[in-house]
Amino acid sequence: MxxxxxxxxxxxxxxxxxxxxxxxRADVALYRAKSEGRDRLCDG
Numbered sequence: 001m002x003x004x005x006x007x008x009x010x011x012x013x014x015x016x017x018x019x020x021x022x023x024x025r026a027d028v029a030l031y032r033a034k035s036e037g038r039d040r041l042c043d044g
Contacts (some may be wrong), residue, residue, distance in 0.1 A: 004039035006030060011043075 008030025010022050029044030036042065 006033040006038045007041045008033055009041060009043045 008026045008028065010025035010029060012022055016022055025044035027044075029042040032044070033040045033042040
């Protein structure tokens with residue numbers, strides 16, 4: 001069995017006013033990791 005993992009990470013910004021802002025950056029980073037070939041971590 002071959003397993004790959006793509007992940008998106010984001011840091012909390014002091015200017016964030018809602019958790020959704022952090023989650024949105026992590027989500028964008030996740031999809032960037034998937035589009036760049038999977039099996040990688042991207043930050044947002």
